[in-house]
Amino acid sequence: MxxxxxxxxxxxxxxxxxxxxxxxxxxxLALRTAGPLETGGREPVDLWEAQRVYAEAAAxxxxxxxxxxxxxxxxxxxxxVPLVVREAVRTVPGFLDSQPNMVLRLGPDALPxxxxxxxxxxxxxxxxxxxxxxxxxxxxxxxxxxxxxxxVALLAGLRAAxxxxxxxxxxxxxxxxxxxxxxxxxxxxxxxKVLAEQGYLGRLNVFCEPxxxxxxxxxxxxxxxxxxxxxxxxxxxxxxxGHNATVLLGFLAQHLATVLPPQATDGQVxxxxxxxxxxxxKVYGTGRLLLNLSYGSPASGEAxxxxxxxxxxxxxxxxxxxxxxxxxxxxxxxxxxxITTLEWLKRGLPALGGEDAWxxxxxxxxxGLDPWPPEEPAFTCDAIWLAERPGTSTVVxxxxxxxxNQAHAEGEFADLAELDRYAxxxxxxxxxxxRNRLDQGN
Numbered sequence: 001m002x003x004x005x006x007x008x009x010x011x012x013x014x015x016x017x018x019x020x021x022x023x024x025x026x027x028x029l030a031l032r033t034a035g036p037l038e039t040g041g042r043e044p045v046d047l048w049e050a051q052r053v054y055a056e057a058a059a060x061x062x063x064x065x066x067x068x069x070x071x072x073x074x075x076x077x078x079x080x081v082p083l084v085v086r087e088a089v090r091t092v093p094g095f096l097d098s099q100p101n102m103v104l105r106l107g108p109d110a111l112p113x114x115x116x117x118x119x120x121x122x123x124x125x126x127x128x129x130x131x132x133x134x135x136x137x138x139x140x141x142x143x144x145x146x147x148x149x150x151x152v153a154l155l156a157g158l159r160a161a162x163x164x165x166x167x168x169x170x171x172x173x174x175x176x177x178x179x180x181x182x183x184x185x186x187x188x189x190x191x192x193k194v195l196a197e198q199g200y201l202g203r204l205n206v207f208c209e210p211x212x213x214x215x216x217x218x219x220x221x222x223x224x225x226x227x228x229x230x231x232x233x234x235x236x237x238x239x240x241x242g243h244n245a246t247v248l249l250g251f252l253a254q255h256l257a258t259v260l261p262p263q264a265t266d267g268q269v270x271x272x273x274x275x276x277x278x279x280x281x282k283v284y285g286t287g288r289l290l291l292n293l294s295y296g297s298p299a300s301g302e303a304x305x306x307x308x309x310x311x312x313x314x315x316x317x318x319x320x321x322x323x324x325x326x327x328x329x330x331x332x333x334x335x336x337x338x339i340t341t342l343e344w345l346k347r348g349l350p351a352l353g354g355e356d357a358w359x360x361x362x363x364x365x366x367x368g369l370d371p372w373p374p375e376e377p378a379f380t381c382d383a384i385w386l387a388e389r390p391g392t393s394t395v396v397x398x399x400x401x402x403x404x405n406q407a408h409a410e411g412e413f414a415d416l417a418e419l420d421r422y423a424x425x426x427x428x429x430x431x432x433x434x435r436n437r438l439d440q441g442n
Contacts, residue, residue, distance in 0.1 A: 037184025107173030157426030
C-alpha cells in the first residue's frame with residue numbers, strides 16, 4: 001500500500017494543455033452536439049462521435065469505457081421530467097437515441113465509491129456559435145467554456161496527477177461521466193439523473209461547470225410556469241368586442257416582475273417569453289407568458305409555487321379593478337380570471353445545498369482551492385441530481401464564467417490560460433483526495 005510519506009508534498013508540476021489537448025478541443029468544438037431541444041431536430045447530433053473521440057484520448061491515461069448508451073423511455077416518467085422533454089420524445093424521431101451518455105473508469109471495478117472521485121462533464125451544447133478557432137491564446141466555438149474546454153482540461157489535470165501520485169488508478173479510482181441532456185431545458189433527466197441512479201458516483205463528485213475556479217457546494221433547481229389566456233379574438237374595428245390577451249398578459253408580466261423577486265430568497269425570477277400574435281390589425285384573444293423560477297431548496301421551491309399562484313390571483317384582481325371601466329378592455333377585465341390558467345411545465349426537481357464540512361476541509365484547506373462567495377447566488381446545473389445522496393459530497397467547480405465567457409451567446413470563448421489554471425487546480429484536488437484516501441488505508 002502507498003503511504004502519504006511516499007507522495008510529493010509540494011512542487012507539483014502544473015498541468016498544462018499540450019498540443020494534443022489543443023487539437024482534441026478543436027476537434028470536439030467542430031462536432032455538432034446541440035441536441036434536438038436546441039435545434040428542433042433539424043440538425044444532426046454528433047454526440048456519439050464526440051464521446052468516442054474523448055474516450056480515445058482518455059484511453060491514453062488508462063481509462064476504459066464502462067457504459068455507453070442512450071437512456072430508455074422508462075427514464076422519462078414522473079413529474080420531474082419537463083414537459084418539453086416528454087413532448088420531444090413523442091414528436092422528434094430518434095430523440096433519445098441521438099443523445100447517449102458515456103462513463104469512463106480509471107481503476108479496478110471493485111474500488112468502492114469511498115475510494116473514487118467522479119467528474120461530470122456535459123458535451124451537449126446550446127445551438128449557434130461560429131466556427132471553432134484558436135489563435136494561440138483563446139479558443140472560440142460553441143462549448144469552449146460550457147463545457148468541452150473544461151472536459152479537455154480535466155484530462156490534462158489527470159495526466160499530471162497520475163505522474164505525481166502513486167496509487168491513483170489502482171487504489172484510488174476516477175469516473176468521468178460524459179452526459180447529454182444538460183442544455184435545452186432537459187435538466188439532465190435522461191443524462192446525469194440516469195447515471196446517478198445506476199450508481200456511477202464517487203465519494204467526491206465534481207461538476208465541471210464555469211465557476212471561476214471557485215468551489216461551489218450549491219446548485220439551484222428551476223421550475224417553469226406558463227400563464228395561458230384562452231379568450232376570443234377581435235378585429236381592429238371593434239377591439240372591445242374581443243378579449244385582449246396582449247394587454248392582459250403584459251399587465252401580468254409587469255405585476256409578476258414586481259411582486260415575485262422579493263420572495264425569491266435563494267433563487268431568481270425570470271419573466272420570459274410573451275406571445276400573442278404578429279399582426280397589427282387584430283386583437284388577439286389567446287396568448288402565453290412563460291416564467292422560470294429557480295430555488296435553492298425543495299422548501300423554497302414549494303414556497304415559490306404558492307407565491308406565484310397568489311401573485312397571479314392578485315394580478316387578475318388588480319387588472320379587473322383598473323380596466324373594468326375602460327370600454328375597450330371591459331370584457332377582458334370582467335372575464336380575466338375565467339380565461340387565464342396557470343400551468344406547470346417543469347417542477348418538483350431537487351436542489352443541491354447545505355454545508356459540507358468534509359468537502360470544505362478537503363478542497364479549501366487541503367487542496368487550497370478558492371471558495372464560492374456565500375453571498376453570491378448559485379446557478380442551476382445537473383449537480384441537483386446528487387442532492388442528499390448518502391456517503392457523497394458534490395461540488396460545482398470549473399474555469400471561466402458563464403456570462404463573461406458568453407457561454408450561451410455568440411462569441412463563446414475560453415482562454416488557454418484559464419484552462420491551464422483549471423487543470424492545475426484539478427491536479428491539486430486529485431492529489432489531496434488520493435493522499436487522504438491512501439492515508440486512511442494504512
